[in-house]
Amino acid sequence: MSKQINLPHDDSSCGWYAALSQQPACKRLHGEQRADYVVIGAGFAGLAAARRLGELMPDKRIILVDAQRVAQGASGRNSGFVIDLPHKFALEHPDPAHKQRLLSLNRAAIAQLQGLIERHGIDCQWSHAGKYQGAVGQRGLAYLAHFEQLLKNLGETFRLVERDELAQVLGNTYYSRAIFTPGCYLMQPAALVTGLAHSLPENVELLEESPITRLQRKGQGGWLLQGSQGTIRTAQLLLGTSIFTQEFGYLRNRLLPVMTFASWTRPLNDTELAAYGGQLDWGLTPADHAGTTVRMTQDRRLIIRNTYKHVPKYGKSTSDAMRESVRDDHRRAFLARFPQLADVPFSHTWGGVYAISRNFTNFFGELEPGVFASACDNGVGAAWGTISGTLLAEMAVGGDSAQLRDIQTVTGMPSLNPPEPFLGLGVRSRIRLAAWNSRSEL
Template identity: 70%
Template sequence: MIHLPNDDATCGWYHAITKTPEKPRLTGEQTADYVVLGGGFAGLAMARRLALHAPNARIILIDAQRIGQGASGRNSGFVIDLPHKFSLEHPDPAHKQKLLKLNRSAIDQLSSLVSKYKIDCQWSAAGKYQGAVGERGEAYLDHFEHLMKDLGEPYQHINGDDLSKVLGTNYYSRAIYTPGGYLVQPAALACGLGDNLPDNVEVLENSPINNLSKEHGKWLLHSKHGVVKTPKLLLGTSIFTREFGFLKNRLLPVMTFASWTRPLNDDEMKAYTGLLDWGLTPADHAGTTIRMTADRRILIRNTYKHVDKYGASSTVNENVRKQIQDDHRKVFLARYPQLIDVPFTHSWGGTYAISRNFTNFFGELDDGVYASACDNGVGIAWGTVSGTLLADLVMGEQSESLDDIQHVTGMPSLNPPEPFLGIGVKSRISLAKWLSRSEI
């Protein structure tokens, strides 16, 4: 039995978009020159790039769900250019510059696709605020400032009154603004990309692959109603890569959660007093991420959980879900007490993969099987650039970017066996949450 993706229908971003008709399922016996498994940002980029290199090849992109229903459509929509969290602490400046360049090439690629296909996804060069609440957060901001100076990256201090004019709350004492990141409606972007793939990419939705086998040098992907045979398989399956026996015991499934309000009405906007279309991440990592969307919704994201059974976002039971929603409400009201009458309309979770050494995997896993897996939670930009370059690797296309990505990726470290792993991860998450409590 393998874990199959089965995200529930609670995601606000997915709920808010107009759906296009469902794509066909995998049925019968098929053959393809290339199969891409997984229709998140990584898989979408793989399929697009393969098609560019091989316009006459038959390329099949398969997802267990509809495109946009997985983690790529459930995230907070920060398209991040800067190396993230632990990568920012990397001792080698060249490593960080390569990450920055790779992420920026993803942003350029997405910008041009959004404009070429007129994808209606609130794509915005909004930059990002990193906000501190108290002393501990401010110390993190000081450290972040040093890192920005070392990187040679522009940033701006935003203090007190100026900050509350943007955020509509004086909850934060100070922030650093970096201009290079983008914001997006992630489900709208994923679906828009999926609907505008090159003609020789066939998209098959609602086709969970429950077995992978090999016969006469070709890979066979089996679903309930069909099978597809291919010499080249590209996996954009994130944490589910483990289910096919690859990177087993190296990827860690982490779930994080978000809630959002309905769009504020005109009176509520007056009470809010802040601007539209900004995003703030916490100075202290385990704190709360907030967005005010371009369409007037306030989104709150926090809480990390190690989830053994990550096949369904409903893996978290109703009590835990209720608790998380109540916590989000407290966080919201601590910042926006004037919006007490504005309800949350959706609360959802999603799973992604991290590794203990915060290393991304990129490359060949077996003869004819390739993957980009484990983005450590920065999947929009990283999924896009790593998926693109993975297709280049498969097609033998050399480039400086391909050298760069091979330089900055590696092997995620081995995890200790259960129950030690679960206990270790849970205690680290609890400690981080406690230390970041002022920013939750």
């Protein structure tokens, strides 16, 4: 395969990234390189794959390469929930064993991240805060009742929290009820992924700001990866490139590029914190998935995330006008919840691209001899990317384990999309319809 590809194009207004201290200079791809393994993409999936390869193959040279700085992609710009319970689509799977496998894979990822954070002293607001799933109106309450039943069927621990008790945590009476599940962790995503990148095994070389613009198969000799200032030759290639996997010619017409957006405030001062009246360090996702995610960070910032866009050209499908209109929507959602903080401005608004599939199936495995990928996590990639990247490395070196067999059982082939223009029309109208139906939850 030899083809020019579209590259990531993330905005430079991500609050999490702006809050990091000055990042050290990065190393870029220069000259002709050779590596035993190359991992493309340094998000959760690629970082985990490169780390595991480094551990399993201490004498091999491993290159991890990203088009951007670590944390500038989706893994550094998400809402910071490391979720054990997958979204409702996965929880609705008819086979209870399937759901238990998903849960234990996600929990293994959380344990792995916790271990790495402790071992390497990664300062990323990591917290075992659990998660609220919140309902505002009747629609949200119906979703919540369904979620409650799914949790009961699974035998999972949860707690119903009513408006008055919620208000003491959230600083608002906007939500009528929530389900609290204890297994979720919260973190500062840009701090976590940069911390992971700076603690990779010694035989893993990280190259940033080095977009791979062409992949060429070189007979039995493996692959030649082309960058703007250099090349890498390798026998084994692992793709942690999420939606961009399709740019390399794989899973074409099976992934949907979706962007969602977040805004946050500057840290509240003492007076504002008193007016807010809630606690620090909580996270709430909407009972109806088309609603609004809200977080209060440990460092006193409130975050609002909502709105989905179909972005066939990734970041290039957005504009300043689109971001301003999203910011206005975020502001409305913020003021509906925190009218007492009307004078607190947002300091950042940003978007990020990820992959979903029409059948909500994640891809994991070998695409062709010597090329492996974990792509399409349907928007919950912090835990999933971590465990799927780890197991992808084990697969690439010919390993076998119960977890590897489990992940192969719960993943599959994302279904084919209809051709354009029907795809774009269909996705845009579904997003609009969901936003309209869920307006009470926004």
